[in-house]
Amino acid sequence: MRTLSSSPDTTPDPRQPLLDITDLVVEYGMHEPVRAVDQVSLRVRRGEFVGIVGESGCGKSTLLYAVARLLSPPARIVSGQVDFAGHQMVRLTEDELRPIRWRDYSVVMQSAMNALNPVLSIGAQLRDAMAAHERVPAAQMRQRSEEVLRLVGIDPIHLTSYPHQLSGGMRQRAMIAMALVFRPDLIIMDEPTSALDVVAQRSLMRRVKALQEEFGFAVVFVTHDMSLVSHYSDRLAIMYAGQLVELGPTREVFAHARHPYSVGLLGAFPSLRGERRELTGIPGAPPDLRHPPRGCRFQPRCPKVMDICREDPPPYQVGATELVRCHLYGPGAPEHQEPR
Numbered sequence: 129m130r131t132l133s134s135s136p137d138t139t140p141d142p143r144q145p146l147l148d149i150t151d152l153v154v155e156y157g158m159h160e161p162v163r164a165v166d167q168v169s170l171r172v173r174r175g176e177f178v179g180i181v182g183e184s185g186c187g188k189s190t191l192l193y194a195v196a197r198l199l200s201p202p203a204r205i206v207s208g209q210v211d212f213a214g215h216q217m218v219r220l221t222e223d224e225l226r227p228i229r230w231r232d233y234s235v236v237m238q239s240a241m242n243a244l245n246p247v248l249s250i251g252a253q254l255r256d257a258m259a260a261h262e263r264v265p266a267a268q269m270r271q272r273s274e275e276v277l278r279l280v281g282i283d284p285i286h287l288t289s290y291p292h293q294l295s296g297g298m299r300q301r302a303m304i305a306m307a308l309v310f311r312p313d314l315i316i317m318d319e320p321t322s323a324l325d326v327v328a329q330r331s332l333m334r335r336v337k338a339l340q341e342e343f344g345f346a347v348v349f350v351t352h353d354m355s356l357v358s359h360y361s362d363r364l365a366i367m368y369a370g371q372l373v374e375l376g377p378t379r380e381v382f383a384h385a386r387h388p389y390s391v392g393l394l395g396a397f398p399s400l401r402g403e404r405r406e407l408t409g410i411p412g413a414p415p416d417l418r419h420p421p422r423g424c425r426f427q428p429r430c431p432k433v434m435d436i437c438r439e440d441p442p443p444y445q446v447g448a449t450e451l452v453r454c455h456l457y458g459p460g461a462p463e464h465q466e467p468r
């Protein structure tokens with residue numbers, strides 16, 4: 129049995145990525161399919177904190193749900209691979225997924241009020257999660273439930289509380305406690321702070337980061353709030369209209385955002401560390417994914433659009449930035465390899 133204090137069963141090869149997503153394509157519908165995730169490739173190392181950022185509808189949550197195999201019709205994985213710790217996730221049946229879901233990877237949903245069962249106490253829900261995966265004596269379940277609640281900063285007295293008796297921040301912490309119960313290698317978080325006020329957001333983020341550093345699990349964290357992940361993520365992936373448009377170390381993306389969309393996103397959020405500056409925002413709206421523009425999907429909103437942008441830009445590696453999907457960085461382009 130794996131407990132919070134036990135060691136992993138095997139020693140993983142640190143050179144191998146924990147999660148390796150390759151050319152993943154997800155569509156909604158059959159007759160006029162909407163491509164919500166378009167050829168996304170992303171690697172996550174063990175113990176790494178990766179933030180995925182973008183506007184609503186950019187495909188970031190769909191990507192997470194595809195990786196976790198939680199998509200339901202009309203969404204479907206059309207092509208691509210997801211290797212999680214040696215498991216080929218796209219091919220696994222529900223029976224094959226059951227033993228690894230929650231034990232090896234877990235998911236924290238956006239709204240704890242919707243994800244938690246309103247008619248069961250927090251303790252009963254923790255017990256159900258454990259009982260679904262292994263036979264654990266009642267006393268041990270109680271001990272482990274208390275342990276995970278303490279880890280997320282909730283007094284174990286709340287094992288008997290129902291979700292409506294907790295604050296929004298405590299409900300999200302209870303969700304994280306459930307995600308931690310088997311000490312998984314990967315926790316996938318879909319905007320877990322979006323319903324919280326700013327103080328509760330920062331407090332939750334600090335707790336998640338401290339737990340991640342203590343237990344060494346990897347985090348893939350989806351948010352529309354770039355400033356929120358800036359303090360906590362090792363790398364940042366920016367998505368736009370279903371595509372990954374920029375990927376790199378968080379410091380690099382913040383210091384030298386290269387894709388015009390990333391530059392626009394950075395200008396839309398107040399800096400928590402730098403000088404006060406005017407917020408600019410990004411004019412226009414994301415494209416209708418039923419009829420995306422030909423070539424670069426950002427061109428109707430891009431202040432730097434060129435003739436060549438009518439062609440789909442390939443991903444370029446520029447300096448420390450691993451991927452920029454923009455013609456500005458193609459061979460011979462003026463900004464190639466030069467941070468702005």
Ligand code: SF4
Nearest residue numbers: 424427430437454455
């Ligand atoms: Fe702008 Fe062209 Fe780059 Fe797209 S490829 S972001 S339109 S400069």
